[in-house]
Amino acid sequence: MGFWERIEQFDHRWIYLLVGLAVIIPFIFPASFPVSITPEAQSLYDTVEALPDSSVVMLVFDYYPSTMAETEPMAIAAARHFFSKDCRVITLSNIPLGGPSMAETVTRRIANEYGKKYGTDFVNLGYKYGYVSVLKGMGQSIEDIFPTDNSGTPLSQLPLMDSVKNYDDVKFIFEVADNATADYWISIVNAGYGVPMGVGMTAVMAPKFYSFFGSKQIVGLLGGMKGAAEYEILIGHKDAAFRGMDVQSLVHLLIIGFVVLGNIGFFVSRKHRRRIGK
């Protein structure tokens, strides 16, 4: 067996080991290359920045714990941006696994940083089953769909909700998602009720949403950890996503190296096989 054939067939656990090392090394030797801002993230930031102070906004936690590493930094950055502008934030989730818990934990932590009070400055509606009916139903009455907040307090006892009946009273929706619920926010809520929307999507989902950005159905888009890092830079609070970009750089280069190496091996082996007539 020749060198390239051996290279082509070595144990995949060596690849795992190299990936593991590529993730660990930047933690020890950070490089801090500059992170550029894409027009999609800039547009999202500018739209939120232009909202009148004290606007009522929705921050939607439509992601599972599985993708927390790339979606939670977006949710945290968005919450920081909203609270820094004294926006009144309504959070909710359409995810039956973790969404309401993560909304509760993240929002309370960031609200504490800005001295915001639950019930007056922010409310967590929690979760209700069936995003299609939830999104459609809130168009008529939020209280009808969510009679209580996540902890069971009736909405009538929360001062923030006194001035909020339905989407007409919401000035902006920031959807952080790792799944197709974002499609329904666009097709049901944005198209049906005209509420401006921005989305933060996992990298896997992001390419699809360029289409909605092009059709102006969303005002901005954050794609994966890079998008989250961009938003952290824009709000002037570099955090987990920005720190993660060094690791991204090294692992991406490693994977490109794997692709190149794999292809060289493929072509050399193919040439060899043709030469010996196999």
Add this chain to the structure above:
Amino acid sequence: MSGIEIFQTWLVAFFTLALFSFLYKDNPVYKLAEHIFAGLTTGYQVGLIWDTVVLQKLWDPMIYDGKWWLFVPGILGIMMFSRFTSKYSWLSRIPLAFVMGTTGGIFLTTQLHGLVLPAMKSTMLPLGGGGGFAAALLAVVVVVGVISTLIYFYFSKEHTGALGVTAKIGIWFIMISFGAHFGYTVMGRVSLLIGRMQFLINDWIGSF
């Protein structure tokens, strides 16, 4: 770090490493972690649905707000459990039909109004001009890409002649898009690993 915080960090680290151990090979510790994970995930739904649906949407409005008619969806919901009997399993079709029909009614309008029409509009309108050569070039690229992609996925007629050529252009566009998708997917998957490594290195090893 308090004692409970150290315990919590070590507990998370143990299960994180237990699940990562599968990368080397399948083993009993991985299996244990996997089964506990499955159980917790299942159990999470119980508390959530009990509180947010059964109590908040059904029991409380029926008992305290006088919405007695909600017993109908309550019974329809219970009928779902007839699937566990062979004799009465057909009863579960009724609530299922209700959900399917009602969702279909919402989809029929919102998919066309919220997705198809805006997509068609934003594909065609830029062809009207404005924005200079670069914008015009982009508009043409988008129109050709949309039409050729739609034709590639149109299987009711054999892809020959003009249809075949357009479908061929479609596959080139699709390859570019899927390539971009792959590039993004790599970033997504690496992000998830970074999240766990940030925990292991900063929180766990940092606690030593």
Add this chain to the structure above:
Amino acid sequence: MKTTAPVVIAFLGGFIMVVSFFFNEETTFVGGLSQELLNWMIIIGGFTLLLGVVSITRVNWAAVSNKKEGWIYKIFTLLSILVMSIPSVLPNSWSPLLGRDVGSIYDWLFNYLQAPMMATMFATLAFYIASAAYRAFRARNAEATLLLITATLVMLWRVPMGESFLNLFPGDIPYFLNTYIMNGANLAVQRGIIIGAALGAASMSLRIILGIERTYMGRG
């Protein structure tokens, strides 16, 4: 009865939702009726999720009872279901450890076991995608080569070190990638797929409402 009743119910539910789209939701009777149906959907849907929980529990219970392969692990699955669910359905007025609030057993188990384990499960995909890139990502023909080149350029563009590298070349490659690849070719393909899928979803919805599509009822 077994087939007709579901078809009629699906038609009525769908018809009301379609009609309500064209009326003012807040002021008309049909708007109020559609809102009521949406609430019913939430309730019924909730029960379907519980159905899944019961089903998983039954399957695991049967495996333990019959001592099927791996039954010892399934005991832990059953115990985990109980430990997570029972305290969460009890009122937190009895104890702050009960219910779903911050500080409850449910919240603790989610934050320190379920969420990190789920995140770890998906984190392993990073290793698999690296392995797949090495073993399966081959420039076998022109189409695959195009895919490979685009993927490599996008991978470089999306990370700071790679973008700095691309900037070493003449011409604004990052601008080209964002404008003509992501907002050009990619946007066009995604839009084509969105149009196709949405038309498919709308026509399938119509088939369900009209009773032509009945496969959701299963057999029998």
